[in-house]
């Protein structure tokens with residue numbers, strides 16, 4: 001009897017071993033890797049979204065890589081993106097370890113970095129019901145209007161001084177101030193009035209982004225080797241400064257009461273004052289400021305750049321603006337839904353230059369079968385949304401900038417059409433999409449309506465991109481802007497909005 005049991009057990013173990021071996025051997029195709037660094041060398045020398053596209057062209061739309069010691073799967077087709085963001089969405093709803101989360105987001109307790117679980121669910125619910133509703137977004141139109149006024153003033157001033165406009169800077173100040181005013185009722189940047197603390201905080205955030213982008217050891221090794229990361233003292237130094245800034249904001253908030261609660265008040269009520277609650281609040285503040293600024297300003301800069309490089313599209317958009325808005329006022333938020341061509345140009349820009357070219361990493365909580373391949377538990381998932389937007393199998397002449405391709409098409413950017421995923425899809429898709437789009441559309445529509453744009457004499461800036469926190473123009477766009485209307489049209493724009 002004992003023998004029969006032992007034999008059965010042996011057979012069971014053997015079958016299980018065979019099954020495991022088969023599952024393992026059914027991993028997605030993979031290039032040859034090297035010991036320790038895995039496939040990292042294949043990402044050297046070109047931006048990662050392009051290197052991964054090249055691998056996808058050779059090995060297929062699902063590939064298996066080892067980034068350092070971290071098992072990773074990369075998806076580069078709409079079909080497989082649909083599979084991971086629908087059938088397997090729950091399984092991939094968590095985030096892998098990221099230095100960004102550990103050191104700058106208070107051990108990954110903010111909405112962006114937190115693993116899937118109760119804290120993430122509660123924070124996401126709080127954000128979607130209290131910050132990102134259509135009503136809330138509309139209620140802040142006066143903030144966008146004021147920031148737009150300031151941006152226009154700055155551009156007029158640059159014109160008066162015969163100076164070029166630094167488009168990214170204009171868009172970045174606009175986006176940062178909008179986010180900080182909406183989230184915590186505080187404006188930090190202006191033309192003359194630059195808050196020294198805020199400037200330092202912005203620099204710290206830039207440092208954080210730089211650390212996040214550059215491959216750092218901690219992101220590439222399992223937990224037991226992270227202590228080897230020689231940059232840890234630097235992360236800690238930057239975080240200490242960042243924490244001082246964020247704590248000051250929280251303390252100021254606790255000391256003052258507002259007639260109408262802002263999102264920071266709402267978060268303090270929800271998470272509770274005290275060390276733990278305030279830690280959650282600071283993590284979310286930091287993530288909103290970083291998440292809401294760079295993406296929005298990058299998308300705006302790309303739009304202005306593509307329009308300047310494409311006079312046909314620029315003229316068509318200008319014609320629409322003149323027809324819908326006229327030439328006695330600036331563009332109002334209520335005009336935006338009527339600007340159909342602007343919507344096409346926006347979609348085409350987000351297809352061609354999605355700020356989050358590779359969607360923020362997800363991780364599998366269980367083993368699963370994706371596209372017929374075995375994806376083990378604990379695998380990092382990267383979806384190359386840039387490569388999907390550039391796939392000839394999906395888009396006709398994908399390198400061509402052609403907004404009309406969206407005419408009569410129902411494809412939009414909301415995450416249901418997997419050929420166009422600038423905001424991701426599924427549970428972790430961007431909750432700030434509507435807010436970000438409103439800001440981008442308002443800014444770009446007004447810059448194009450209000451000014452004639454030309455390159456700085458003697459220069460034709462390239463459209464080469466670089467992979468930073470977002471894919472950005474390698475050389476920030478500087479351009480000359482001349483007003484199309486008399487000055488009072490710009491000055492009075494607030495009274496029309």
Ligand code: HEM
Pocket residue numbers: 111112113124179287288291292293295296299355356359360361421422423424425427428429430431432433435436437440
């Ligand atoms: C054009 C502007 C924007 C673009 C292109 C963009 C893009 C993205 C992308 C690709 C993701 C990752 C989705 C995923 O992991 O599957 C994301 C996540 C996120 N975005 Fe945005 N975003 C923009 C604006 C904003 C704004 C204005 C805010 C807030 C003020 C914001 C807040 C967030 C947050 C909190 C997450 C994390 C959601 C989660 O993990 O549950 N984003 N965004």
